[in-house]
Amino acid sequence: MSSKDRILGRIRRALRDDAPEVAIPRDYLPVHGTRTPAERVDLLAAHLTEYRAVVHRTDEEALPALLTRLLDARGAQSVLVPPGLPPRWLPSGGPTRVPDRAASTPYELDRVDSVVTGCALAVAETGTIVLDGGPGQGRRRITLIPDHHICVIRVPDQVVDSVPQALPLLDPARPLTWISGPSATSDIELDRVEGVHGPRTLEVVLVGTQ
Amino acid sequence: MTGTYLGMPAFPDFPAFPAAAREAVRDEVLRANLRHATHTIRDKRAGAVAELADWDRLRAAGKAVKDHTLRHLDRYLLQLEEAVTAAGGTVHWAADADEANRIVTELVRATGEREVVKVKSMATQEIGLNEALEAAGIAAYETDLAELIVQLGHDRPSHILVPAIHRNRAEIRDVFRTEMAHWGRPAPEPLGDDPRELAEAARLHLREKFLRAKVAVSGANFMVAETGTMVVLESEGNGRMCLTLPETLISVVGIEKVVPTFRDLEIFLQTLPRSSTAERMNPYTTMWTGLGPSRGAEGDGPTAFHLVLLDNGRTDTLADEIGRQALRCIRCSACLNVCPVYERAGGHAYGSVYPGPIGAILSPQLRGTGSTIDASLPYASTLCGACYEVCPVAIDIPEVLLHLRERVAQGGPATRSGVRVTLRPADGHTAERAAMRAARLLLDRPGALRAGERLLARARRLAPRRLPGAGRAWTDSRELPTVAAQSFRDWWDRERSDPR
Numbered sequence: 001m002s003s004k005d006r007i008l009g010r011i012r013r014a015l016r017d018d019a020p021e022v023a024i025p026r027d028y029l030p031v032h033g034t035r036t037p038a039e040r041v042d043l044l045a046a047h048l049t050e051y052r053a054v055v056h057r058t059d060e061e062a063l064p065a066l067l068t069r070l071l072d073a074r075g076a077q078s079v080l081v082p083p084g085l086p087p088r089w090l091p092s093g094g095p096t097r098v099p100d101r102a103a104s105t106p107y108e109l110d111r112v113d114s115v116v117t118g119c120a121l122a123v124a125e126t127g128t129i130v131l132d133g134g135p136g137q138g139r140r141r142i143t144l145i146p147d148h149h150i151c152v153i154r155v156p157d158q159v160v161d162s163v164p165q166a167l168p169l170l171d172p173a174r175p176l177t178w179i180s181g182p183s184a185t186s187d188i189e190l191d192r193v194e195g196v197h198g199p200r201t202l203e204v205v206l207v208g209t210q
Numbered sequence: 211m212t213g214t215y216l217g218m219p220a221f222p223d224f225p226a227f228p229a230a231a232r233e234a235v236r237d238e239v240l241r242a243n244l245r246h247a248t249h250t251i252r253d254k255r256a257g258a259v260a261e262l263a264d265w266d267r268l269r270a271a272g273k274a275v276k277d278h279t280l281r282h283l284d285r286y287l288l289q290l291e292e293a294v295t296a297a298g299g300t301v302h303w304a305a306d307a308d309e310a311n312r313i314v315t316e317l318v319r320a321t322g323e324r325e326v327v328k329v330k331s332m333a334t335q336e337i338g339l340n341e342a343l344e345a346a347g348i349a350a351y352e353t354d355l356a357e358l359i360v361q362l363g364h365d366r367p368s369h370i371l372v373p374a375i376h377r378n379r380a381e382i383r384d385v386f387r388t389e390m391a392h393w394g395r396p397a398p399e400p401l402g403d404d405p406r407e408l409a410e411a412a413r414l415h416l417r418e419k420f421l422r423a424k425v426a427v428s429g430a431n432f433m434v435a436e437t438g439t440m441v442v443l444e445s446e447g448n449g450r451m452c453l454t455l456p457e458t459l460i461s462v463v464g465i466e467k468v469v470p471t472f473r474d475l476e477i478f479l480q481t482l483p484r485s486s487t488a489e490r491m492n493p494y495t496t497m498w499t500g501l502g503p504s505r506g507a508e509g510d511g512p513t514a515f516h517l518v519l520l521d522n523g524r525t526d527t528l529a530d531e532i533g534r535q536a537l538r539c540i541r542c543s544a545c546l547n548v549c550p551v552y553e554r555a556g557g558h559a560y561g562s563v564y565p566g567p568i569g570a571i572l573s574p575q576l577r578g579t580g581s582t583i584d585a586s587l588p589y590a591s592t593l594c595g596a597c598y599e600v601c602p603v604a605i606d607i608p609e610v611l612l613h614l615r616e617r618v619a620q621g622g623p624a625t626r627s628g629v630r631v632t633l634r635p636a637d638g639h640t641a642e643r644a645a646m647r648a649a650r651l652l653l654d655r656p657g658a659l660r661a662g663e664r665l666l667a668r669a670r671r672l673a674p675r676r677l678p679g680a681g682r683a684w685t686d687s688r689e690l691p692t693v694a695a696q697s698f699r700d701w702w703d704r705e706r707s708d709p710r
Contacts, residue, residue: 139508
């Protein structure tokens with residue numbers, strides 16, 4: 001008998017007591033509180049900041065200048081650029097653009113200073129950004145290895161209130177990365193330290209569409 | 211390994227909980243480390259939970275999802291297997307630890323590699339995977355900071371979430387200084403004991419391993435039957451490194467970790483982070499489905515994915531109508547942080563990778579109650595109920611503890627490796643049973659009871675502080691009640707016969 005058959009057989013025998021069918025109550029809240037779009041964005045910014053992400057606000061017009069300034073401030077010599085990132089976001093003349101290529105090794109990515117991406121959506125109540133590898137986001141590893149990640153969120157369009165609102169908008173077949181603040185550990189006397197393995201600095205740019 | 215090995219390192223000849231706990235309670239550094247850590251996190255957790263007005267409803271929903279899944283576990287596992295396979299993954303079934311270790315070892319060997327990087331995983335600790343790989347000449351590197359501290363320190367984990375909770379910063383610095391060089395990049399010199407500095411040393415040490423790793427081993431917090439999606443929650447990014455960079459990913463996951471639908475994650479993604487790290491959300495969550503739509507061809511993630519579904523006592527636990535609720539556990543560790551016994555005794559005293567209240571009900575079910583430590587674990591509790599209060603899936607831990615105490619003391623039906631057996635009372639509990647029989651004898655004979663009570667009252671000055679012989683264990687940790695000057699019956703008779 002295969003282990004699969006053995007395990008399934010054990011499960012079926014274990015459940016012979018005819019435990020009652022369990023209905024799943026879904027009366028928990030789809031969202032905690034009511035907010036205007038502006039309040040939703042404010043809450044996202046507050047929660048991101050609380051978990052030590054650096055939040056900036058701008059509009060479409062001023063975005064390229066802001067990104068240039070942020071990369072300059074880090075002294076970034078090179079920046080990873082995922083396919084589908086709007087070309088005008090990063091004007092020429094800045095740090096060397098490194099395209100996200102399947103063939104690049106982790107060692108090559110380790111030598112890049114910064115990465116700029118968009119995102120799939122953001123969750124205000126938890127201060128979370130979700131990446132799904134869509135246009136402008138690239139492979140999972142490009143937002144993992146460089147020490148500096150700038151993530152651009154279009155507000156309020158890309159912001160939802162809650163986790164229950166976020167899941168139906170995501171495709172589970174895609175690789176999903178949920179990011180709430182930069183890498184952190186509390187393993188030493190429960191003192192929170194930011195930046196263990198992922199980017200030590202997460203900067204979030206909220207871009208108004210109005 | 212002996213013939214009675216049930217697939218979980220039972221720490222051979224591990225003493226009963228009271229003996230191990232007595233040692234731990236004497237260690238003042240340990241107690242200080244534990245008190246600081248558990249109090250910090252329990253206060254923070256209460257705040258994070260209070261933010262959600264629907265906490266009780268989320269808790270009830272989480273409980274119901276888990277119970278529903280367990281009720282149809284066969285169906286959901288088959289659905290999961292189909293979905294993972296359709297997405298380019300390979301599913302393996304492991305009935306016990308030996309089989310799981312064999313499967314993983316073979317998979318690693320097939321890659322030709324001699325080392326793996328590991329994401330913190332309770333399941334792989336439970337089966338002793340690192341030791342099995344080492345025996346096969348494969349080095350397994352733990353990459354979670356706390357697990358690294360434990361591994362470098364030749365230590366054992368003492369907490370589900372923060373395995374090195376029993377170590378303070380000075381101890382960690384010493385471990386890094388003396389041990390890192392044996393495993394790879396040495397600790398920078400000089401090395402202080404600031405957590406920031408220690409985390410940086412770990413980053414440098416581990417990055418070397420992440421960048422060259424070809425094989426990773428992980429567990430999973432959840433597996434979605436409907437879509438085949440695997441979910442890992444973490445904080446540091448070591449999980450993302452392991453799940454993303456290597457060519458081969460092997461996940462060893464307990465069969466109880468399956469949930470029916472992608473939507474069900476909306477419950478646990480709200481309750482797990484708040485219960486465990488007291489955060490609204492943990493810094494990183496990774497979800498992947500087989501090899502993804504690109505089947506790994508575009509280089510986003512591993513090009514081979516293996517899922518090892520682990521039983522190892524879980525179906526035996528499922529067979530117990532009261533005990534099976536332990537399978538709802540999502541390993542948040544909230545019960546450890548509120549437990550007065552854990553706070554004083556520490557995790558090592560539980561003699562298992564699952565310490566604290568959940569360990570006290572999980573280990574004796576997964577391993578059986580045959581060993582000294584497992585027979586003593588259901589007693590490692592004051593039954594205060596705090597663990598039940600904080601549990602995000604409402605496991606009634608005190609109820610299961612009492613149920614297991616009964617099994618240990620009385621014996622009775624249980625399932626071991628899928629076979630119904632009748633257990634005998636555990637060794638050392640015969641005195642308890644003799645006392646109970648004597649009590650029944652006496653309580654059935656009111657005359658004898660009355661005579662005995664009178665005799666006892668007269669001899670009350672002679673009553674010892676501690677019981678001799680078999681009763682000594684009882685009075686080791688309890689005050690013997692003082693004997694009343696007269697029995698209740700005598701008092702009652704006198705009150706009634708003396709009308710005012």
